[in-house]
Amino acid sequence: MEVQWVGVETPRLGPPHTAISVIFSILLGLRYTQALEMSVGKITHMEAVNGSTVILPCTYASCIGIKDLYFNWQFNENGTMQKVCDSIIVSEGVVPDVKIYRERVEFVGMNDHNNISIMLWNITFEDAGEYTCFGRNPKEKGRNHSAVFTLYVVDELRVVDNTLATMIASAVGGAIALLMGFMLLKNFTLFVLAKLEEKNKECLVTSSGIDNTENGLSGSKADSKPTPKKK
Known part of the structure; x- marks a missing residue:
């Protein structure tokens, strides 16, 4: 009787570079979870009186640092984003040369502690709305992020x-x-x-001691008197 051998196919493992690619992708994903972040702080809105001066805060942070970071401020004017200012920060600590595109605006961040805030002078009701602080970091392959700050302009502050x-x-x-x-x-x-x-x-x-004395009980003062002798 002829015996037929049935071959069992051994599963093939992928090439080594496949595993390396997976690990690299995971590490890349972990890196981007802590990538560039723009922040306007915990309070994302402000109410200010017409004619006053306000500061719109914004800072940036990156776990691997920055290089030629591009940032800008934009104002949402009836659904259209209008550029307020923009610049490029070559590296951390370098004061950027900021271009201003809107009246009564001044850059006050000076990149001190990653600060890129702006100041609005003599605000009007037309200045009320959403301001977006945007940043893009080429060092992180163009990673970008933005944060929105809302300004409300009123006649007087509510009591x-x-x-x-x-x-x-x-x-x-x-x-x-x-x-x-x-x-x-x-x-x-x-x-x-x-x-x-x-x-x-x-x-x-x-009172108990007094009662005992008056009644002539044993141990009282009456017992202490000697018995008179008979003549």
Whole structure:
């Protein structure tokens, strides 16, 4: 009988460069998760009075540093992005030569601590809206990021009504004071009762000794007198 051998195909592993490519992609992804970031701070809006001067904050950060970082500020004017200013920062610490495209705008960041903030002078109601701080870092293969800051322009700042807060604070303070007074009164009452009880015990001991003396009981002063002798 002829025996037929059935061959089992051994799975082939990919070439070494495939694994290297996967690892490189993962590392690249991890690097980009901490890449260029533009930030306007935790408070992303401001309310200012018409005619005042305000600063729109913005800073940048990159885990691997920057080189020829391009940045700009843009203003959303009725759906159209209008450039406010732009420049290129050659490297960290270098003061950029900023071009201004809008009136009453001044660059005040000076790249100090990665600061690229701008100042708006004598603002009007037309200046209200969204301002976008944008950055692109060629060192990170053109990685870019942006942050939006919203400016509201009003006739006068709203006065916050603190009546409710004052009432709550007064109520809480009164309750605490009442509780402290109650605790002091309680402690004082317990102290007085303790003193009265101690005084009552002393009175009972004293009155008991007097009763024994008057009744001529053993151990009293009446027993201490000597018996008169008969003549």
